[in-house]
Amino acid sequence: MPPLVKICGLSTPETVDAAIRLGATHIGLVHYEPSPRHVALDLAAQLRQRAQGKVKVALLLVNASQQLTGEALSKVRPDIIQFHGTETPEWLARVKQLVPAQIWKAIGLKDADTLDRMQKYRGIADRILFDAPAAAMPGGTGTRFDWSLLANHRHNMDWGIAGGLTPDNVGQAIAETGAPLVDVSSGVESAPGVKDVDKIAAFLKAVAAC
């Protein structure tokens, strides 16, 4: 079975509709002001509503305050919360008690030790999303990590990969890592924050061929 595909950083009804029509299983909405893909909560709620029942919707937050997290979750009501900062397992566990959404945690995969350190999220995060290590921005930079770090790893949590995936390299990434889910943002854009429907189509076609 081909991997699940999450198209992240959508910000218009047209690209939400395209991602659904072209076969994405998940979409992501970024609520993080420094991002070129930032969407205000009212717009995120509208886009979430549009996708309701068609694909799973993730709301991406980065080290959001307790107040912002509460406001975001009650307005948007996502299927998934993607924590993409340095959020602790304790914080994720608290949120998990309060809302029915799945909890995903992005982890910057720097070296083999990271795979040990992330065990602290076991039993709390419903999925780990391996991404390139954070730099000036915590994600969405089109930077890939060393896929060979996952080649022989025995996973004990649900997981997926992100970071620098494109229509041209996603087949190789899946072959090298065996990822059950791939997540893309800048690799399907014509400019930062501007999704390109032809690139989304090419990405989904490349994954379907795996």
Ligand SMILES: O=C(O)c1ccccc1N[C@@H]1O[C@H](COP(=O)(O)O)[C@@H](O)[C@H]1O
């Ligand atoms: O998309 C963003 O701007 C963003 C901002 C802050 C944290 C994460 C962000 N995006 C997520 O990062 C990964 C990798 O993205 P890319 O494909 O390399 O551009 C993915 O999960 C994005 O949704």
